[in-house]
Amino acid sequence: MKFINYLQSISEVGKYPLTSLVLFFLFFAALTIWAFKADKKYISNMKDMPFQGDDVV
Template sequence: MKFINYLERITGVSVYPMISLLLFTTVFILVVIYAFKASDRTIKEMENLPLD
């Protein structure tokens, strides 16, 4: 039996892709806002973490 047949049997399965997209978009926007608001000192500290 193909995988699509299993998905057709699940009630309300179409909501899961929308939840995933919304979650990904929210996290992405939050990371972008954090990156733009971070101070130069914080950025420098994060840059040097792998080298320390």
């Protein structure tokens, strides 16, 4: 049995792609809003974090 046959057996399977698209868009929008509202010092600190330590891996 092919995979598409399994999907066709699920009732209202068409809602899943729309739901995943909406969730992705909401996450992306929230992350974009957070990036613009975040404190610039915090962003700079996170950007430079890998270079602050004296440990060599």
